[in-house]
Amino acid sequence: MVETIRMDGFDVTIIGAGVIGLAVAEEISRSGRRVLLLEKHDGFGKETSSRNSEVIHAGIYYPPGSMKAAFCREGNRLLYETCQRRGIPHRRLGKMIVANGPAEAEDLSALKRCAEENGVEGIRFLSRVEMKEMEPDVRADEALFSPSTGIIDSHRLMRSFLLEAEANGITSAFRSEVSNVHFDGMRYIVEIAGTGYRVSTSLLINSAGLCSDALAAGIGIDIDRAGYRLKFCKGTYFRAVPSPGLKHLVYPAPTARREGLGIHATLDLAGAARFGPDVEYVKKPDYVVDDSRRDAFHESISRYLPSLPREALFPDMCGIRPKLQGPGEPVRDFVVCEESGSGFPGLINLIGIESPGLTSCIAMARRVSGLVSAAF
Numbered sequence: 468m469v470e471t472i473r474m475d476g477f478d479v480t481i482i483g484a485g486v487i488g489l490a491v492a493e494e495i496s497r498s499g500r501r502v503l504l505l506e507k508h509d510g511f512g513k514e515t516s517s518r519n520s521e522v523i524h525a526g527i528y529y530p531p532g533s534m535k536a537a538f539c540r541e542g543n544r545l546l547y548e549t550c551q552r553r554g555i556p557h558r559r560l561g562k563m564i565v566a567n568g569p570a571e572a573e574d575l576s577a578l579k580r581c582a583e584e585n586g587v588e589g590i591r592f593l594s595r596v597e598m599k600e601m602e603p604d605v606r607a608d609e610a611l612f613s614p615s616t617g618i619i620d621s622h623r624l625m626r627s628f629l630l631e632a633e634a635n636g637i638t639s640a641f642r643s644e645v646s647n648v649h650f651d652g653m654r655y656i657v658e659i660a661g662t663g664y665r666v667s668t669s670l671l672i673n674s675a676g677l678c679s680d681a682l683a684a685g686i687g688i689d690i691d692r693a694g695y696r697l698k699f700c701k702g703t704y705f706r707a708v709p710s711p712g713l714k715h716l717v718y719p720a721p722t723a724r725r726e727g728l729g730i731h732a733t734l735d736l737a738g739a740a741r742f743g744p745d746v747e748y749v750k751k752p753d754y755v756v757d758d759s760r761r762d763a764f765h766e767s768i769s770r771y772l773p774s775l776p777r778e779a780l781f782p783d784m785c786g787i788r789p790k791l792q793g794p795g796e797p798v799r800d801f802v803v804c805e806e807s808g809s810g811f812p813g814l815i816n817l818i819g820i821e822s823p824g825l826t827s828c829i830a831m832a833r834r835v836s837g838l839v840s841a842a843f
């Protein structure tokens with residue numbers, strides 16, 4: 468690991484060491500090309516990649532045919548394989564999606580059809596007896612069960628990507644914020660803020676998360692025309708103390724607009740429950756947890772976990788979704804695009820990487836690696 472870089476050339480430069488940039492770095496590091504990874508913070512995964520539910524999704528919700536559906540399904544399999552091989556802590560807990568009332572029950576049936584179209588294996592309705600045996604405190608008229616949903620230690624995952632990539636010879640530079648990128652018609656010249664350093668690179672991968680649209684705009688992409696402008700959607704979590712003895716992840720039936728997956732119960736690897744995230748569009752990212760949301764949380768959770776007292780809920784943390792769609796707008800897919808068509812050959816933009824980005828990381832990295840190989 469180095470803190471400064473010389474002004475010389477790389478084949479591929481990756482901006483952003485979140486789970487996506489790191490997965491891409493590892494994937495490309497095997498090619499023998501000179502790869503540089505730039506991150507503005509003093510360590511990896513300090514933004515969205517460490518502020519999420521750490522759920523390995525199965526691919527239930529996403530529009531069939533979308534990258535979200537395909538990467539999630541494939542990413543789920545690849546993540547479990549990688550975790551097993553590398554000893555990364557994870558648990559295949561399974562998830563219940565619960566419906567209360569006829570409208571939600573209808574939503575569940577539609578969800579099951581969508582999951583089946585997406586190739587999600589093993590998804591099925593639970594009988595009442597099974598529901599009671601599996602989660603006695605959960606109230607539900609009906610419940611879908613997804614056996615391949617699980618949880619993961621995302622920090623250990625990211626660390627393993629970085630260590631592998633570095634072992635394969637990439638250069639990683641932290642405290643290195645990209646302040647400007649200039650395309651000279653052949654190569655990209657990347658400036659690192661406050662250092663006077665410049666790097667020239669044949670290929671540039673923009674995995675800058677919440678800043679990815681601004682970065683693309685700075686390079687010269689018309690982000691409004693391309694539909695790349697991000698909207699920031701905050702998701703807050705409350706933890707429950709004492710923790711209700713849940714054994715599975717429990718999600719409410721999703722709202723029709725699918726802005727989030729509903730205030731659900733996730734478990735960490737120690738078995739403690741956390742509830743969230745809710746959905747709040749904000750003008751700019753901030754990580755302040757608003758205690759006044761407790762009542763709204765309690766009301767939502769009470770529908771499926773009526774025994775949880777309001778006093779058991781404590782503010783926990785929040786994350787910001789980099790969404791391409793605004794409130795009430797139809798769900799948009801990930802942007803994974805090589806920008807020759809916009810006049811920027813060798814620029815690969817990864818924009819709008821909201822959930823299931825963590826689950827999708829290895830599958831997406833393979834797609835990006837394919838784009839890189841095609842560009843050389």
Ligand SMILES: Cc1cc2nc3c(=O)[nH]c(=O)nc-3n(C[C@H](O)[C@H](O)[C@H](O)COP(=O)(O)OP(=O)(O)OC[C@H]3O[C@@H](n4cnc5c(N)ncnc54)[C@H](O)[C@@H]3O)c2cc1C
Pocket residue numbers: 482483484485486487488505506507508511512513514515516517518519520521522523524643644645646674675676677678679682701702703744785786787788789820821822823824825826827
């Ligand atoms: C509340 C919430 C819950 C979620 N839950 C799940 C879940 O359970 N399962 C799941 O699969 N997905 C989940 N996700 C989605 C997942 O967290 C993201 O898709 C994933 O973390 C995105 O990773 P990333 O690397 O693209 O972005 P980031 O983690 O944001 O990384 C981008 C990096 O780029 C760096 N950067 C930005 N600009 C510059 C610059 N100019 N120069 C250098 N570096 C720069 C940043 O510092 C940052 O480290 C959730 C997201 C949220 C917000």
